[in-house]
Amino acid sequence: MYTAEFDYKKASSLQDALSLLQQHPDAKLLAGGHSLIPAMKLRLAAPSLLIDISKVPELRGVRMEGNTLIIGAATTYHELETNDLVRKAAPLLTEVIPHIGDPMVRHRGTIGGSLSHADPAADLPAAMLALGAQMKIQGRSGSRVVDADQFFQGMFSTALGEGEILTEIHIPALSGRQAYEKFPHPASRYAVVGVAVVAGPEGVRAAVTGAGEHALRLSRLEQALAGKPLNAETIAAACQNLLSAEGLNHDLVASAEYRAHLVDVLAKRALLRLV
Amino acid sequence: MADKATVHITVNGQPHTSEVEPRLLLVHYLREHLGLTGTHVGCDTSQCGACTVHLDGQAVKSCTVFAVQADGSSVTTIEGIGAMGHLHPVQEGFWEMHGLQCGFCTPGMIMAAADLLNHNPNPSEEEIRHGLEGNYCRCTGYHNIVRAVQYAADKMSGKKSVGAAADD
Numbered sequence: 336m337y338t339a340e341f342d343y344k345k346a347s348s349l350q351d352a353l354s355l356l357q358q359h360p361d362a363k364l365l366a367g368g369h370s371l372i373p374a375m376k377l378r379l380a381a382p383s384l385l386i387d388i389s390k391v392p393e394l395r396g397v398r399m400e401g402n403t404l405i406i407g408a409a410t411t412y413h414e415l416e417t418n419d420l421v422r423k424a425a426p427l428l429t430e431v432i433p434h435i436g437d438p439m440v441r442h443r444g445t446i447g448g449s450l451s452h453a454d455p456a457a458d459l460p461a462a463m464l465a466l467g468a469q470m471k472i473q474g475r476s477g478s479r480v481v482d483a484d485q486f487f488q489g490m491f492s493t494a495l496g497e498g499e500i501l502t503e504i505h506i507p508a509l510s511g512r513q514a515y516e517k518f519p520h521p522a523s524r525y526a527v528v529g530v531a532v533v534a535g536p537e538g539v540r541a542a543v544t545g546a547g548e549h550a551l552r553l554s555r556l557e558q559a560l561a562g563k564p565l566n567a568e569t570i571a572a573a574c575q576n577l578l579s580a581e582g583l584n585h586d587l588v589a590s591a592e593y594r595a596h597l598v599d600v601l602a603k604r605a606l607l608r609l610v
Numbered sequence: 611m612a613d614k615a616t617v618h619i620t621v622n623g624q625p626h627t628s629e630v631e632p633r634l635l636l637v638h639y640l641r642e643h644l645g646l647t648g649t650h651v652g653c654d655t656s657q658c659g660a661c662t663v664h665l666d667g668q669a670v671k672s673c674t675v676f677a678v679q680a681d682g683s684s685v686t687t688i689e690g691i692g693a694m695g696h697l698h699p700v701q702e703g704f705w706e707m708h709g710l711q712c713g714f715c716t717p718g719m720i721m722a723a724a725d726l727l728n729h730n731p732n733p734s735e736e737e738i739r740h741g742l743e744g745n746y747c748r749c750t751g752y753h754n755i756v757r758a759v760q761y762a763a764d765k766m767s768g769k770k771s772v773g774a775a776a777d778d
């Protein structure tokens with residue numbers, strides 16, 4: 336399958352990418368290409384210009400600053416799943432990433448591409464919410480930092496505005512014990528439902544992907560466990576009717592009611608692993 | 611009309627300089643521009659892995675990479691992984707353990723399996739199955755593919771002598 340015609344430019348720096356975006360309003364950024372290229376082949380997207388940001392130095396790599404793990408948006412899944420800093424500071428990511436696609440997808444796909452694309456069934460958005468991550472966004476007029484809670488806004492829709500680039504993901508290091516439980520789609524392996532939990536000194540943070548239009552916090556669960564010890568009884572009591580089926584996603588594989596049921600089951604499984 | 615781009619890509623050790631349309635997929639560059647038709651197109655929707663090649667040493671689906679993205683890189687295809695009389699251990703494993711029937715998935719399967727063994731020279735059966743999750747086979751039922759990869763792992767770690775197939 337051939338995509339529509341387009342021009343291609345490899346950005347050499349973040350500034351270069353930003354000014355190309357400014358000059359060409361219907362250009363698209365190309366990171367790993369593993370959501371964008373399939374969409375272009377199906378002619379669901381036909382940008383006039385692709386700006387390849389996969390080699391932009393400011394967008395690559397992993398480092399610690401104080402107690403914060405900082406990940407460049409164009410860092411690939413493979414680089415993250417094999418990185419020791421990530422394993423130490425945010426083991427949830429080391430656990431979640433092998434659930435994404437397959438090794439070939441993980442060699443190309445990037446964390447920033449996944450978060451910017453905001454597929455309602457993507458794995459990483461749930462992890463970002465549970466970890467309390469922040470997204471650094473750069474535009475023409477400077478940069479801003481957005482909490483994961485404000486970043487995901489709808490199906491394939493985020494806080495990113497016209498001409499803006501997600502540059503870094505900031506994650507508080509080792510905020511607590513962490514686990515992810517996923518019920519994969521039998522064919523695509525995307526999440527039908529995926530639940531990420533982090534149990535830290537300030538309580539439990541939990542988030543779900545696949546259930547709704549975008550990943551969201553499981554606030555009912557967090558409140559039910561507030562101030563309580565984590566054990567089999569408290570977890571079983573808390574993991575009931577976490578989301579109402581009304582408004583949840585439904586398709587051939589899973590009804591909204593089944594998805595709501597999966598949220599309870601997967602949240603319980605994930606939390607029991609932390610006891 | 612989009613401008614053509616000049617790319618420099620080393621394929622199976624041989625440098626090539628080509629003028630390509632930006633929308634040319636790496637798999638079509640390999641098959642149609644270079645005549646390397648060992649790399650197959652199964653689904654063309656990034657699912658099946660028949661088009662798997664190594665890009666700078668990593669397995670990728672060449673139907674989901676534009677040739678322009680591979681500018682400056684080196685690519686290894688099924689044609690470059692072994693040679694007649696000197697098969698790659700994974701190729702030998704597929705031969706010895708009957709890891710193929712129609713053979714359509716085999717080039718991609720072999721490239722993915724070779725990549726898996728580069729990262730993990732001694733994989734468990736579960737790790738082999740997880741590592742080949744992106745490669746579909748419609749014929750074999752996968753069991754002999756797993757045995758072929760186990761054969762190659764044993765051979766590469768010196769546990770198996772040349773040509774000695776396991777007896778099951």
Ligand SMILES: Cc1cc2nc3c(=O)[nH]c(=O)nc-3n(C[C@H](O)[C@H](O)[C@H](O)COP(=O)(O)OP(=O)(O)OC[C@H]3O[C@@H](n4cnc5c(N)ncnc54)[C@H](O)[C@@H]3O)c2cc1C
Pocket residue numbers: 363364365366367368369370371372373408409434435436437440443444445446447448449451452454456457458459495499500501502523524525526656657
């Ligand atoms: C076979 C297959 C299986 C998959 N399975 C899963 C799965 O199980 N779970 C899962 O979560 N995902 C899955 N994916 C999707 C995969 O994770 C993609 O890699 C990811 O969604 C997009 O990342 P990318 O780097 O490839 O982005 P691209 O495809 O390059 O870009 C995606 C979108 O984000 C924009 N963008 C990219 N980077 C930035 C940035 N820094 N700032 C602003 N905008 C940006 C692009 O313009 C584009 O609109 C699968 C994909 C395939 C092909």
Ligand code: FES
Pocket residue numbers: 650651652653654655656657658659660661662671672673674
């Ligand atoms: S042809 Fe590339 S994944 Fe199927």
Ligand code: FES
Pocket residue numbers: 709710711712713714715716746747748749750
């Ligand atoms: S041998 Fe026929 S598809 Fe695998």
